[in-house]
Amino acid sequence: MANLRWLEAALPLGIIAGMLCVMGNGQYLIHKAVNGRPKHIGNDGWDVAMERRDKKIMQSYNSA
Numbered sequence: 001m002a003n004l005r006w007l008e009a010a011l012p013l014g015i016i017a018g019m020l021c022v023m024g025n026g027q028y029l030i031h032k033a034v035n036g037r038p039k040h041i042g043n044d045g046w047d048v049a050m051e052r053r054d055k056k057i058m059q060s061y062n063s064a
Helices: 002-035 045-063
Strands: none
Touching: none
């Protein structure tokens, strides 16, 4: 019985790791459902503003 001491800690750690994975995938799926595409890692306010600006420029270029 002394050889199975690690099992006492492995089960809660496995549950914690599993729940972290579920939460991370949940955030990914919710963001993808709302925005229609995966989140770009490292985007900040400036990157979002430039993406909006580029989208407006491309729309005005295509309509002309």
